[in-house]
Amino acid sequence: MSRIPALERRRALVDAALRVVSRHGIAQATTRAIVAEAGMSLASFHYAFASRDELIDELITTVVGREQQAVLPELVPDGDLAEVIEAGLLRYFEHLRSDPEHEQAMLELTQYALRSPERHPLAVQQYARYAELAERSLERAAGLAGADWRVPAAQVARVLVAFTDGLTLTWLVDRDDDAARLVAHAAADAVSRLADVR
Amino acid sequence: MSRIPALERRRALVDAALRVVSRHGIAQATTRAIVAEAGMSLASFHYAFASRDELIDELITTVVGREQQAVLPELVPDGDLAEVIEAGLLRYFEHLRSDPEHEQAMLELTQYALRSPERHPLAVQQYARYAELAERSLERAAGLAGADWRVPAAQVARVLVAFTDGLTLTWLVDRDDDAARLVAHAAADAVSRLADVR
DNA sequence: GTCTATACACCGATAGAC
DNA sequence: GTCTATCGGTGTATAGAC
Incomplete structure (x- = not known):
């Protein structure tokens, strides 16, 4: 699949990031914490986003x-x-x-x-x-x-x-x-x- | 010297920390950045404070x-x-x-x-x-x-x-x-x- | 008391198998 | 496309020479 899954992944990561920032603050919103919240692997993050x-x-x-x-x-x-x-x-x-x-x-x-x-x-x-x-x-x-x-x-x-x-x-x-x-x-x-x- | 130098050191570190936080934000106010601002070594920090x-x-x-x-x-x-x-x-x-x-x-x-x-x-x-x-x-x-x-x-x-x-x-x-x-x-x-x- | 050197955990980011 | 394993860097904190 070409692009829509990537966009959905980005959306899921943004949602997860908001939950992490809300619960623990932006300082604790590391890429690792965010992918854990989203139930993804660390590499999947950098497939959807170039950087944190x-x-x-x-x-x-x-x-x-x-x-x-x-x-x-x-x-x-x-x-x-x-x-x-x-x-x-x-x-x-x-x-x-x-x-x-x-x-x-x-x-x-x-x-x-x-x-x-x-x-x-x-x-x-x-x-x-x-x-x-x-x-x-x-x-x-x-x-x-x-x-x-x-x-x-x-x-x-x-x-x-x-x-x-x-x-x-x-x-x-x-x-x-x-x-x-x-x-x-x-x-x-x-x-x-x-x-x-x- | 016993205690007064330690208190002065604490004061100098607090001052330095405030300058670092003001200039670069609390996220950048690492112990390393603070002791650099205060002109001290890293170990001196932990002599004056137990932790960041x-x-x-x-x-x-x-x-x-x-x-x-x-x-x-x-x-x-x-x-x-x-x-x-x-x-x-x-x-x-x-x-x-x-x-x-x-x-x-x-x-x-x-x-x-x-x-x-x-x-x-x-x-x-x-x-x-x-x-x-x-x-x-x-x-x-x-x-x-x-x-x-x-x-x-x-x-x-x-x-x-x-x-x-x-x-x-x-x-x-x-x-x-x-x-x-x-x-x-x-x-x-x-x-x-x-x-x-x- | 004060330094250099270093331990150890965790960070963002990537390589390479599948 | 997605994973595990790992790199290079930096964080806090400490050990040990002086």
Whole structure:
């Protein structure tokens, strides 16, 4: 068989790599650990990927797209703008609580990418995706609540991404649900004030 | 000489380790790289520390205390509460801009600590210190601006720490100064609304 | 106490049998 | 195409000369 098995193999290895990074961190995600998780031999790895770095690159890029649905999903059309945004943030928070290791893995992959000039663009692209997704949600939220952004929505989106990151990181450290919900509430309030009610 | 040289050696190694982590990331902070940075031999390392992990633990704890001054310094007594807080956040942001690698190193050390049960408490302690420091600043800020916190100041402090982290992480990725300043402004606005003016 | 030399485990990557 | 066996390199840690 020519190419499709190789692609499936790559996919299986990327999935296995994500599981290993989630469970044990990127430092422990050696090629050996990854092929063990995927139930393959070491040589099969290098048949599918030229190097470990190549797999990590693919892991970073593919994993971002996969998570797009969960991070900022459909907004509930009840309430004013702040409430709509807060509901979105709380929904993300529940996603974080249900799979903390996954978000921890995402943070580690980001910081890993920041450490090499060749991979830094991957992190930039990753955050651009986040911001793009947040922007669309914010525009829908403003539409639902009958408001208009005073600041460009793209910039508001960056603020929202920053708040989400801060919530994630601090919660991963202290696991304080109340504090996280307070962050969500305060962040939603702050972001909503960047819009005018029509 | 008996003990003081050993302590000085430990200090020199911790300093060297921080420089290596800042420049190249924790993954590259091998014992070899650290002793090279400190100008020592490999054996000298294990005379001062039982293991690499022991040094990393000491690095995490000592480095937190050192940075306390810079993170949230004296507040300027002009303006209302939001302005006072924003000035503090912007001051932190200038600190971040002046030495990005140091803050990146702090984030990496935190995430490193999160990955092992024995070290997780170090991260908790680290963030407790941050929160404690932020709490004192917030109380002084409320005093200056003539306001009272509706929510316990300790909880407000956690929100502020989360916002600071989010600002740090997103700026390290995109290096967008305007976006970071917008985050600072929005965060200061949000946090200030958790207080009542007297 | 401080060095050089080295033990031993594990890393990424590859050769070569099948 | 897929495996086992292995290479060359580097990691942490230590032994032993000085």
